[in-house]
Amino acid sequence: MRPATRLVLLLGWLGYAVIPWYLPDGVSLSQFGWLAGYPFGRAGTAFALALSGTAPWLLPVGVALLAVTLLLGRSESAAVGRTLIWAGLLGMVLFFAQGFAITLQGQGIPWLAALLGGSGAAQGGMGFGAFLTVLSLLLLLCHGLAYRGFCRGDIFTTSSIGIIVLLIGLFIFFPVATILQSALVDQAGAFAPGIFVARLFDSSIWGLGCVTANTNCGVAWNTLILAVLTGVITTLLGLACALLVLRTRMPGKRLMRALTVLPIITPPFVIGLALILLFGRSGVVSGLLYDWFSIPRSRWIYGLPGVLLAQVLAFAPIAFLVLIGVVQGISPSLEEASQTLGAKRWATFRTVTWPLLKPGLANAFLLGFVESMADFGNPLVLGGNFEVLSTKIFFAVVGAAHNQGQAAVLAMVLLVFTLGAFWVQQRWLGGKSYTTVTGKGDSGLPAKLPKPVTFISALVIVPWVALTFVIYVIILMGGFVKTMGRDHTPTLEHYRTGFAVDFSRGLFFEGAAWDSLFTTLKVAAISAPLTAVLGLLTAYLLMRQQFRGRHVLEFTTMLSFAIPGTVLGVAYILAFNVPPVEITGTGLILIIAFVFRNMPVGVRSGIAGLSQIDKSLDEASITLRARSFTTLWRVVLPLLRPALVSALVYSFVRSITSVSAVIFLVSAEYNLATAYIVGRVEAGEFGLAIAYSSVLIVVMAIGIGLIQLGVGERKLGRRSAIPLATSAAQPVK
C-alpha cells in the first residue's frame, strides 16, 4: 500500500472515531458547550454511537474502513486494489443509504431504514466526521482504481476526478434533482403527478391574457418576451459599439473599454435602483419633466419598460465584450482580399464582414437572452405587476403562499429555457464559429466602416453611453443627498447610518451595514480560492487527462454555466434544509453556493489558460519522472498564474455582486451585502441602499483595476491603422 493510501485511511478513522459525526446546533470553534456528552450524544463520534447501539446503522461504514485496515501491511497489488475499490464503493453506498433513509421522524426511506436497523429512528444533519469519512471512502476507492491501472496508476488524477465528481454530484446534481422531486409531490409530501401537471400548465405560467383579454400574460411569456427583447437590443448596441471602437477613429475608446468592466462590478439590481431614482414617480427626471413641461409623474418605469431598460443597460457591455472579440477575430486580410478584388467599403462589409460576424451575433444574443432570464434583481426592484419566472420563484418560496411545489415547477420551466438556449449555443453555434485568428502572422489593415453604418452606430451609442454615465453619477452621488429627486441637500447621513465607526470606546463598527459587509467579504474571501482551485483542477483534468467519462464531466461542468442563480438558490433550500445535509442558515451554505455558482468562471479561465500551454511541457515533465501532481505544481501552475489570478478575483467579485442565489440562503446571522441592499430598497430606504451600492462598486473597481494592470489585454500582433493609410479600393487622389 502506498503511503498516501495509509494517510487516507487515517483520515477515515479520524472522521469515524474521533471527530463528531453530526453537525449539532451551536457548533463553534471558540466555544465548546456543544461538545457535551462527547463521544456520545449529539456530538458523538460514529464509532461510539454505533457500538453503543444508539446508531447501529453506522456500523457497516466502519466495517468498510476495517476491511481496508487489515490490508495495511500488504504491498501494492491488483488484489489490494480490488479490495480497496469494493470497500470504498460499498462503504459509500452504505453511507449514503443510511444518510438518505434515516433523516427526520417520518421522512426518509422507511423500508431502507428498517433494512439498515434504524426503523423509526431519526438523525440530524451530517457533520465534519461524516464528511471526512465519506471523503476517505471515496479516496480509497480512487486509490484502488489507480492500483488497478486507471489513469496510468496515478493516485492524484483518480482522486481529483473522484472528488470533483462527488462534489458536482452533491452540490449541483442532487439539489437540481431535488427540484424535480419537489415538483412531483404535493404539500404533504405524497407523490402527485396530477398536481404537477396542473401546476405546470397553470395559466399563471402560460396564460395569454394580455393578447385575448385585458389581463396579465403568464410569467413564462413575460420572461421570454423580456429575454428576447433584451437579447436583441444588447446585441445591436454591443455590435455598434464594437464596430465604432475597432473600426473608426472615434474619441473616447478607452472610456468604452472601461464600460465593459462595469457589469462585472455592479450588483445587477443597482441599475434598476438608479432608474427608479431617475424616472420613478419622485425621480429626478420625472420631476424636471413635470416642472418644465407639466408632464404628469407616472409609474411607467415599473413594469416591462423599466426592467427592459435596466437589463439593456446592465447587459449591453457583456455583448460589447463578446462582439469586440468577434470583430477583432475577423482577419483583416480577408477584407483586404475583398478590396483588391474591387469591392468598395459597403460591398466588403455586406459580403465579407457581416457574414463572418453572424455566429458571433447569435452568441451575443443568446448570452443576453440567458442573462435576462437569470436576472433577478432588476425585475424584483422594477417589476411592479410585471412578473417574470425568477421573481415568481422567489415569492413562491418566501411569500405568503409559501408553495415549494410551485417554486420547483417554475424553477424547472426556467431551467428548461436556459438549458435550451445553452444547448442551441453549444450545438448549433459550436460548429459554426468562423474563428479566423490563426497561428500565422496575419498583418493587415481592417477595412473602414461604410458611412451609413458609422452614422447609425454613433446615433445609438451616444444616448446609451450618456444614460450609463448619468446612472453611475446617480449611483455615486445618490448617497450624498438627503432624498434623491425631492431634497438635494448634501448630507453624509446615509453613510453614517451604514458605515459609522465609533472610536470613543476603542474601535466599534456602529453602522448598520458593517455586519453584512464583513460577512460578504469573509464569505467571498473563503469561497474565491476554493472556486479557483476547483475550477482550475477541473479544467486541468478536462484538458490534460484521458479517462472514461471525461465528456460527461465536461458536459456537466458546462451545464452548470446555464443554471440560473434563482434556480440554484431554490434547489439549495429544498435540498439542504433537511438531513442528511442540513446546512441552511449557516455560513457554510453561502460559501458552497458561491463556490458552485462561480466554478464555471474558474473552469473557463483554466481552460483558456491551459489551451495556451503546449501539452508537450507536461509530457516533458512526466518523462523526467515527475508525477502529475508535481507536474501540475511545478510546471502548469506557474504558467497558469494569470488564469489563477483572474479566476480568484472574478469569483471574489462575483460573490460580492451576486444576489439571485443567495437571497434564499441568507439568514439573520449571515446576511450579505446584496441581500441587505435589496432589503433596504424594499423598505424604501433608497439613500442607504445607493450609498452601500456605491461603496461596493468602488471597492470592486479598485480590485478589477489591479488585475487589469497585472494581467493586461490580449495582443494579436496586428498593425494598427495608421492615419494616412488608404485602402486598396480607394486609391489616393
Place this chain on the structure above:
Amino acid sequence: MAKAGPASVEFRNVSMRYGAVTAVDNISFTIEPGKLVTLLGPSGCGKTTTLRMIAGLEIASEGQVLIGGKDVTRLSAADRDVSMVFQSYALFPHMSVLENAAYGPLVKGLPKAEAQDMALAKLALVGLKGFEKRYPSELSGGQQQRVAVARALVLEPQVLLFDEPLSNLDAKLRRKVREEIRELQQSLNLTVAYVTHDQEEALAVSDRIIVMSNARIAQEGSPRELYEEPANPFVADFIGDANMVPVTIAEVSEGIADVMIGSAKVKLPARGLAAGPARAAIRPESLLMGPASGPGLRGTVRKCAYLGNHLDLMIETEVGELFVVQPGGRDLLPYGSEVGLSFANSGVTLIPQS
C-alpha cells in the same frame, strides 16, 4: 546514482487504437542496447505514436513493450527509465537553463546542489557552459535544442528518445546538429530511438532504420539494406527516388534472374522470385544515358532541368516515363531528342513484395 547503462527496447505485437482509428497496427521490433534506431515514415504513419509508447506517454492497446527485458507495458512515463527530446523542445519557459536541466533529479527528490551539479555536467557536455542563467526565450533554436538534449541526458536514462529533433532548425544547422547527436550517442553508448520523416537524416545517423507506413512496419534494416534492397515499392520510393517498372523474369538460375526490362535484358539477384511478371526499382542515377544507337532502352526526352551539379530528365520509353539523374555539367537536351538508356551495376533491383 548508479548508471543503469543502455537497455534494449522490444515491441511484441503492439497495437494502438483510438476508437475506430488504428494508429499502430500489430508491430514487433527490437532495438539493441547502445544502438540508434530511426523510426522513419511519412506523417500519420504511426512513428510518433510508437515513440510515445516507448516513453509511456501512450499506453498500448494491445501487445507488450519491454525495456531492458522488463515488461513496462502498463507503466506510466514517470516510472520508466526513459527520457525524451520533444519536437518543440518543451523547455519550461518559466525556468532558467539550469533549472530546466536540473528538473529531473530535483523532482526525483535529490538535494538541489546535487541536482544542479548533474545538470551543469550535462550542459557542459552539450557545449552550453556559461548559459545556465539564461531563459529559454533568450536562446537561439540550436541552443534550445541542446538544452532539451542536456535535460533528457541528466538522469542518464536507459533509453533516449528523439521526436523529430531537427524539424525546427534551419537546413545548415540540421546537418551539424545531427552529427552532434550521433557523436553523443556513440561516445555515451546510448540506446536511442529517433523519429523523423526525412530519409536523408535517417540514413545519416542510424544504425538501423524502421520504415513505417500506414501504422505498420514496411521494412526494417540497416541504411544500406533499405536503399539497395527495398522489400516493397513503398520503401523503394520513400528512401531515395526510384522508378518502378513492370518487368518479366525470363528464368532464374542459382539465385540470378534474367530479367527483361522492356526489350533490354539484365541479370539481377532473383531475391526469391520465380519466372514470370514482376516489378523492379531503378534508381534515377543508375540509368546511364548514351547515344540512341547504344545498348539498352531507347527513349525520347520529355523534360530536362538544370540543377547545378546534375540534370533532372524525364525520358519516355517503352516501359513508361523514367526519371533520370545525370551528374556533371552536361548540356541541356532539347525536347524530343532521342537517347539510349543503359543500366548501372547497382541501383537496379527486383522488388519481392509488389
